[in-house]
Amino acid sequence: xxxxxxxxxxxxxxxxxxxxxxxxxxxxxxxxxxxxxxxxxxxxxxxxxxxxxxxxxxxxxxxxxxxxxxxxxxxxxxxxxxxxxxxxxxxxxxxxxxxxxxxxxxxxxxxxxxxxxxxxxxxxxxxxxxxxxxxxxxxxxxxxxxxxxxxxxxxxxxxxxxxxxxxxxxxxxxxxxxxxxxxxxxxxxxx
Amino acid sequence: xxxxxxxxxxxxxxxxxxxxxxxxxxxxxxxxxxxxxxxxxxxxxxxxxxxxxxxxxxxxxxxxxxxxxxxxxxxxxxxxxxxxxxxxxxxxxxxxxxxxxxxxxxxxxxxxxxxxxxxxxxxxxxxxxxxxxxxxxxxxxxxxxxxxxxxxxxxxxxxxxxxxxxxxxxxxxxxxxxxxxxxxxxxxxxxxxxxxxxxxxxxxxxx
Numbered sequence: 001x002x003x004x005x006x007x008x009x010x011x012x013x014x015x016x017x018x019x020x021x022x023x024x025x026x027x028x029x030x031x032x033x034x035x036x037x038x039x040x041x042x043x044x045x046x047x048x049x050x051x052x053x054x055x056x057x058x059x060x061x062x063x064x065x066x067x068x069x070x071x072x073x074x075x076x077x078x079x080x081x082x083x084x085x086x087x088x089x090x091x092x093x094x095x096x097x098x099x100x101x102x103x104x105x106x107x108x109x110x111x112x113x114x115x116x117x118x119x120x121x122x123x124x125x126x127x128x129x130x131x132x133x134x135x136x137x138x139x140x141x142x143x144x145x146x147x148x149x150x151x152x153x154x155x156x157x158x159x160x161x162x163x164x165x166x167x168x169x170x171x172x173x174x175x176x177x178x179x180x181x182x183x184x185x186x187x188x189x190x191x
Numbered sequence: 192x193x194x195x196x197x198x199x200x201x202x203x204x205x206x207x208x209x210x211x212x213x214x215x216x217x218x219x220x221x222x223x224x225x226x227x228x229x230x231x232x233x234x235x236x237x238x239x240x241x242x243x244x245x246x247x248x249x250x251x252x253x254x255x256x257x258x259x260x261x262x263x264x265x266x267x268x269x270x271x272x273x274x275x276x277x278x279x280x281x282x283x284x285x286x287x288x289x290x291x292x293x294x295x296x297x298x299x300x301x302x303x304x305x306x307x308x309x310x311x312x313x314x315x316x317x318x319x320x321x322x323x324x325x326x327x328x329x330x331x332x333x334x335x336x337x338x339x340x341x342x343x344x345x346x347x348x349x350x351x352x353x354x355x356x357x358x359x360x361x362x363x364x365x366x367x368x369x370x371x372x373x374x375x376x377x378x379x380x381x382x383x384x385x386x387x388x389x390x391x392x393x394x395x396x397x398x
Contacts, residue, residue, distance in 0.1 A: 023223045030219035038214035039205075051215055056234045058218055062227035063377075069388070088237060095236030099343050128204040130197060150205040163244070181197045 006032055009076045016070040026065050029081055030058065036082075036151045040089045043135065043147060049096070056092045061085060083157040086148055090161050130180060137179035145172040230373045232350075235342035239376065242383040243335050246276075249387065250328045252394055259324050263393050271316060272386050273327045278315035280334035283379045286356055287341050287372050291349055296357040299367070304360055335379075342376055 008029065015025040037057055041050040061084060134146055141162055148158040155166045162169070192200070222229070253259050259270040267275065282300075289296060302308045319327060342350070350373050358368040370378075 026223060027219040030222075034214040034218070035209045035212055038212045039209040042212055043208070052231075053233065054214060055218060055222070055229065056231055056237070058222050059225075059227050059229050059231075060234055060237060062222050066227075087241070091237035091240045092233050094240065095233035095343075098236060099232050102343055128208060130200040131204040131208060134201060146201070147205070150202055151209075160248075163247075177194050177197050177201070180201065181192060181194055184192060184197065 007076065008032060008079055008081050009074060012070065012074055012081070015068070016074060022066050022068075026062055029061075029065075033082060033085055037085050037089060040086070040147055040151070041093065043131075044093065044143070045096075053089075053092055053096050056096070057085060057088050060088050060092065079152070079154070082151070082153060086151070086153045086157055087161045090144060129184065133183040134176060134180040137183040138176045142172050142176040142179070145169055146176040149173050230351075230377070232343050235373060235376050236339050238380045239335055239339045239342065242380050242387070243332060243339075245387050246328065246331060246335075246383070249390055249394070250325075253324065258394065258397055261393055261397055263390055267316075269390055269393060270324050270327065272390060273324065273331065274316050274319040274322065275312060276383060276386055277327045277330040277334070278312070278319065279382060280331045280338070280379065282315075283375060284334040284337050284341075287338060287345075287375065290354040290356075290372060291341065291345055296355075296367075298357055299362065299364060300358045301362045302358045302360055302368075308358070338376055338379065342373075345372065 011020075011025050011028045011032070014020045015022065020028070034054075038050060038054050041053050041057075045053060061081075064084070135143065138146060141164075144162060145158055148161075149155075149169075155169045158169045159166045164172075253269065259273075260268050263269045263272045286296075300308050300311045319330075322330070351371055353369045353371050356368045356370060356375070359366045
């Protein structure tokens with residue numbers, strides 16, 4: 001089960017053949033993937049942080065896109081850009097969290113944790129029962145696997161991103177579904 | 192709800208979540224206008240982590256000694272290239288720490304255009320001849336981890352202000368490179384990937 005996304009293949013073909021510039025094709029790819037990238041982050045961060053980290057992810061992709069290496073034959077089903085963005089989201093989020101931990105340690109004596117204002121979209125998440133239950137029930141890696149699979153990222157890319165085997169990704173996905181179900185049937189249950 | 196129902200519902204909810212999200216509509220344009228130069232600490236950390244993970248994969252793939260001894264350039268074996276990368280990782284780390292300590296450099300690295308710092312490279316490679324492949328990877332990883340820490344901890348005025356480095360195109364101290372430490376960190380990633388591409392190609396050929 002995956003969210004159907006338009007194919008990146010025509011954009012890659014046009015860029016590889018020199019029909020469109022790196023900048024124009026970057027904007028096309030942004031249009032194609034801005035929503036999943038933002039959602040990957042917004043599920044786990046407050047809106048202003050999701051905006052910042054999304055900007056970081058697209059900055060990294062922009063720089064890499066300038067010297068992107070295309071294989072001799074582009075496979076229509078392949079999604080190298082989606083894979084790149086998924087991995088980059090994972091790494092950038094890890095970097096952001098480390099920076100937050102450092103800042104929190106530095107500020108420990110000065111401030112308490114201030115609650116982030118909840119945006120309407122985030123409030124809306126609360127009425128999405130299954131997704132909220134998954135967020136509550138799953139470990140960070142299981143959630144990463146779940147949202148990757150739901151977006152159509154290949155098991156191979158997810159496995160490489162998390163440093164696990166493809167069968168561990170499949171197990172992680174099944175475990176995430178089972179844990180979500182357990183929380184839905186017993187709201188007190190968690191990780 | 193059975194597991195299949197949970198899976199279906201999750202898929203629907205995720206789809207709606209994605210469709211109703213509000214990503215910045217101007218981000219593509221502003222990123223293009225900035226030429227991708229809006230560098231932040233998470234960008235630096237993620238880029239360094241990306242090459243770290245790629246080196247870990249490469250290390251795991253070098254499971255036979257013969258692979259490490261295969262020729263990767265006209266002069267260097269795979270093992271030599273790893274030593275070369277370790278030497279530059281250590282040098283980049285040293286340079287960043289020196290600038291962070293607000294100290295100056297008492298040496299130069301002559302970086303001849305199109306040829307590179309051949310003498311420095313050869314000397315550093317010689318110093319690592321006796322090191323095992325594992326030790327070379329260990330040095331490379333340790334220096335990269337340290338640079339990641341510095342990317343998160345250096346004050347803004349050190350990380351994002353141009354500093355004078357020992358690299359010089361003509362051997363003259365007055366021609367020394369001036370660059371931001373943040374850009375030096377990205378330069379390390381670019382250099383790592385340049386060699387990684389070649390090493391991965393060599394491994395593919397051997398398999």
